[in-house]
Amino acid sequence: MPPERTTEPWSALLQTGRDDGRLVHEEREGPGAARLADAPPELHREVLGALARLGIERLYSHQAQAVRAAWTSATIVTTGTASGKSLCFNLPTLDVLCRDPRARAMYVYPTKALAQDQARALAQFGLAKRVRPAIYDGDTPREARAQIRRTANVVLTNPDMLHLGILPNHAAWSELFANLAVVVLDEAHCYRGVFGSHMANVLRRLRRIAAAYGTTPRFLLTSATIANPLELAERLTGLEHVQLIDDDGSPAPRRRIAVWNPPLTDELQARRRSPLGEAAQLLAQLLRDGARAICFIKSRKAVELLSRLVREDLSATDAELAQRIAPYRAGYTPQQRRELEQRLVRGELRAVITTDALELGIDIGQLDAALVVTFPGTVSSLRQMWGRAGRRGRGLALYLAGEDALDQFFCRHPEDFLSRPVEAAILDHESPLIFRSHLLCAAHEGPLSAADAEYFGPRWEAAAEQLHSAGELRRRPAYSSGGRDGEEAAARAGAGYVPRRPGAYPAAEVSLRSASADTFAIVDVTSGELLGSTEAARAHSTVHEGAVYMHLGSSYEVRELDLRRRRALVAPFSGDTYTQPKRLTDTEITRLLDRRQALGATLSFGEVTVTDTVLGYQRKRFADHEHVELVALDLPPTAFATQALWFEPDADQLDCELPLEALLGALHATEHAQIAVLPLIAMCDRWDIGGLSTNLHAQTGGPSIFIYDAHPGGIGIARCAFARFEELCEDAARLIGECPCADGCPSCVQSPKCGNLNEPLSKSGARLLLERMLRTGAAAL
Ligand SMILES: [Zn+2]
Ligand SMILES: [Zn+2]
Numbered sequence: 182m183p184p185e186r187t188t189e190p191w192s193a194l195l196q197t198g199r200d201d202g203r204l205v206h207e208e209r210e211g212p213g214a215a216r217l218a219d220a221p222p223e224l225h226r227e228v229l230g231a232l233a234r235l236g237i238e239r240l241y242s243h244q245a246q247a248v249r250a251a252w253t254s255a256t257i258v259t260t261g262t263a264s265g266k267s268l269c270f271n272l273p274t275l276d277v278l279c280r281d282p283r284a285r286a287m288y289v290y291p292t293k294a295l296a297q298d299q300a301r302a303l304a305q306f307g308l309a310k311r312v313r314p315a316i317y318d319g320d321t322p323r324e325a326r327a328q329i330r331r332t333a334n335v336v337l338t339n340p341d342m343l344h345l346g347i348l349p350n351h352a353a354w355s356e357l358f359a360n361l362a363v364v365v366l367d368e369a370h371c372y373r374g375v376f377g378s379h380m381a382n383v384l385r386r387l388r389r390i391a392a393a394y395g396t397t398p399r400f401l402l403t404s405a406t407i408a409n410p411l412e413l414a415e416r417l418t419g420l421e422h423v424q425l426i427d428d429d430g431s432p433a434p435r436r437r438i439a440v441w442n443p444p445l446t447d448e449l450q451a452r453r454r455s456p457l458g459e460a461a462q463l464l465a466q467l468l469r470d471g472a473r474a475i476c477f478i479k480s481r482k483a484v485e486l487l488s489r490l491v492r493e494d495l496s497a498t499d500a501e502l503a504q505r506i507a508p509y510r511a512g513y514t515p516q517q518r519r520e521l522e523q524r525l526v527r528g529e530l531r532a533v534i535t536t537d538a539l540e541l542g543i544d545i546g547q548l549d550a551a552l553v554v555t556f557p558g559t560v561s562s563l564r565q566m567w568g569r570a571g572r573r574g575r576g577l578a579l580y581l582a583g584e585d586a587l588d589q590f591f592c593r594h595p596e597d598f599l600s601r602p603v604e605a606a607i608l609d610h611e612s613p614l615i616f617r618s619h620l621l622c623a624a625h626e627g628p629l630s631a632a633d634a635e636y637f638g639p640r641w642e643a644a645a646e647q648l649h650s651a652g653e654l655r656r657r658p659a660y661s662s663g664g665r666d667g668e669e670a671a672a673r674a675g676a677g678y679v680p681r682r683p684g685a686y687p688a689a690e691v692s693l694r695s696a697s698a699d700t701f702a703i704v705d706v707t708s709g710e711l712l713g714s715t716e717a718a719r720a721h722s723t724v725h726e727g728a729v730y731m732h733l734g735s736s737y738e739v740r741e742l743d744l745r746r747r748r749a750l751v752a753p754f755s756g757d758t759y760t761q762p763k764r765l766t767d768t769e770i771t772r773l774l775d776r777r778q779a780l781g782a783t784l785s786f787g788e789v790t791v792t793d794t795v796l797g798y799q800r801k802r803f804a805d806h807e808h809v810e811l812v813a814l815d816l817p818p819t820a821f822a823t824q825a826l827w828f829e830p831d832a833d834q835l836d837c838e839l840p841l842e843a844l845l846g847a848l849h850a851t852e853h854a855q856i857a858v859l860p861l862i863a864m865c866d867r868w869d870i871g872g873l874s875t876n877l878h879a880q881t882g883g884p885s886i887f888i889y890d891a892h893p894g895g896i897g898i899a900r901c902a903f904a905r906f907e908e909l910c911e912d913a914a915r916l917i918g919e920c921p922c923a924d925g926c927p928s929c930v931q932s933p934k935c936g937n938l939n940e941p942l943s944k945s946g947a948r949l950l951l952e953r954m955l956r957t958g959a960a961a962l
Contacts, residue, residue: 190472190549191577194463198441206440206595212574213433218245225279228272231306241265242430248272250424257402257414260429262568263547267302270365270401277362278334279311286363288337291371293318296337297515298544303335318342330354340693344383348626349688351390358394363401370404370606372417373864377608378896379693381417382619385636386626393627405565408605416608419636434571439579440595451922456583457483460554461490464532467550468495468502474532474550477566481536481735484508488534509535547571555583556591559864561603586857589928590916604864609897614697617644621653621687629678645678654678696892702748706740718821718893721795722762724749725814728798729759757803764936765794766873768887770880779906781957782828786903789825789889791871794818799938824895826903827887834953835884841876847946848874850930852886854913854947861912863901868934870898907958914951917944
């Protein structure tokens with residue numbers, strides 16, 4: 182045991198925060214002793230030999246459990262950051278490959294960087310005769326591809342390549358599919374929302390193709406800690422009876438958890454010092470006191486600003502130290518990444534500053550301190566970033582709050598946030614547009630038939646019928662060869678479906694990041710590079726002319742939105758402003774799916790059509806959110822179908838005597854508060870949710886608030902909010918009731934994405950409405 186140090190590199194910093202009240206919460210975690218277990222002796226002797234060569238004498242208990250679980254069924258492992266999750270799927274995979282020279286495995290990674298790290302890790306086992314890993318992604322040279330298909334027995338790829346390159350060309354991969362023993366999905370919590378809903382369908386297609394070649398691969402998943410790991414694994418794969426391994430046997434470092442709120446600069450408006458300035462000061466002090474640190478912050482612009490501020494702060498006292506921090510950017514080559522990571526591990530670099538989007542790509546083990554600047558959206562990802570703290574068994578995990586509603590809510594209830602179960606990862610593989618688009622891809626991969634209920638569920642045929650009506654599929658009698666018996670068999674088995682245009686390539690039309698195939702391309706005019714795409718339904722509000730558009734943490738300005746050619750032309754943007762669209766939204770209820778009384782209000786769930794007209798946009802300054810200009814736009818309305826909940830408060834909960842402006846303000850502020858806290862229940866971003874409040878809705882005939890999935894077809898967020906509406910109202914009431922501002926601020930009822938530019942809002946009206954609803958609920962108990 183190392184001697185107990187009396188001071189850590191963060192002791193002085195924390196003391197300052199205690200003295201002036203910026204440190205609003207502290208917790209201690211660990212240390213926890215490692216629980217070890219022998220590697221299962223049934224493992225192939227070459228795998229055991231490889232472990233010995235690597236110096237791994239014993240496993241952590243969860244690793245041994247995971248290996249045994251993997252031998253019997255699909256398994257998901259959800260232990261902490263740096264707990265050795267890779268061994269959990271590598272050992273059973275290597276075991277299979279050593280036993281059966283023909284067996285193949287497929288590893289699916291959400292990012293290329295992670296696939297590269299894993300290929301390296303596999304090579305370290307030194308089993309080159311038995312294990313031949315190869316990365317197969319967009320960067321794989323054409324001439325190497327055929328060779329990989331023939332000889333690699335571990336193919337490391339990503340969801341897009343699987344969907345677009347491998348499944349549609351399964352015949353070229355017949356060796357792989359005919360011997361596919363294991364499919365590994367690492368970082369499975371990334372597959373949620375739209376991306377997850379797609380991925381669930383891609384994996385169903387994968388199982389279906391494997392079955393056509395006679396294999397049923399074993400699925401092995403890992404995930405960060407989430408509220409519903411088994412549900413996620415089952416929804417993603419479509420399998421039942423997945424085993425969960427979550428009892429972490431790795432040693433927990435002695436970790437100090439700190440929640441830090443920048444000081445108030447304006448009491449009345451509850452304005453605080455900018456988290457950037459605050460973070461720079463904290464980081465500089467930690468570095469001076471000898472810590473090695475990683476700092477996570479939302480955008481690339483913020484990464485650059487923060488790096489500059491820390492350097493300036495340090496260069497006054499220690500010019501040499503000022504040179505030992507670096508931003509960690511997207512777009513590094515693997516070699517550049519490796520070099521940076523190694524300099525950090527060796528201590529030549531003392532700190533990296535990175536966007537939270539890149540957290541998944543960095544391979545540095547643990548450092549002394551992990552700073553997370555502003556709420557990363559979910560407690561689950563916060564914990565994952567904090568997991569980077571703990572080099573040599575001790576560390577500081579610090580969260581520094583911004584002014585957003587969730588940030589300040591967190592600062593008021595740190596115990597609550599840190600003790601409540603983390604968020605649930607939501608996805609809906611039957612989201613109609615996504616489901617249909619993959620069913621069409623599947624039909625191109627092989628005729629659809631009754632047997633497909635096994636993969637796509639009982640609703641596959643209704644969706645296939647819709648594709649038939651749309652002219653994409655044609656019916657084919659299942660057994661057309663002969664007479665009455667054949668017809669009866671066909672009737673029993675149901676009709677089969679084949680593509681109407683066999684030469685088409687529908688997978689190319691489906692982007693795994695968009696809920697709808699109807700998308701706009703986003704093109705960087707300076708480089709000609711295709712940055713990505715956005716759903717057509719969202720294009721007007723996100724990439725209108727003049728919009729500042731964020732992509733992987735970088736800012737771009739939209740030069741032109743070309744409605745005819747369905748693309749947005751953008752250029753890198755270095756200005757200090759951002760934009761917020763002003764729009765007119767309407768909802769039409771098309772189908773009621775569920776209804777109940779909740780907290781005295783009539784609460785409904787169903788399908789709606791959302792019509793949006795973007796009228797213009799407001800430009801604001803990045804640093805202080807000051808209004809710069811309002812620009813009018815002339816864009817036609819867009820509409821999309823999605824899922825929504827809506828509720829109609831009871832007349833005596835709402836002061837209907839109120840002047841119209843006050844009534845609207847109360848409804849509008851309630852809607853904003855509910856949307857702000859919804860990510861605490863469903864693992865989503867507030868940008869995945871839309872809302873509408875009105876004093877008179879044409880169909881409900883009264884005051885109503887709608888909360889809808891902002892993606893065409895819906896991905897399960899509104900459904901989750903419908904089920905947990907009471908919690909949603911409780912959290913919203915606390916968010917508003919506890920904010921110290923006088924009449925509404927960005928930390929409670931103002932929303933950065935409001936289409937009405939936060940007009941009108943009544944904090945007091947919303948507070949009253951929510952409190953009355955909660956009282957009704959309490960009285961009913
Ligand atoms: Zn407030
Ligand atoms: Zn609004």
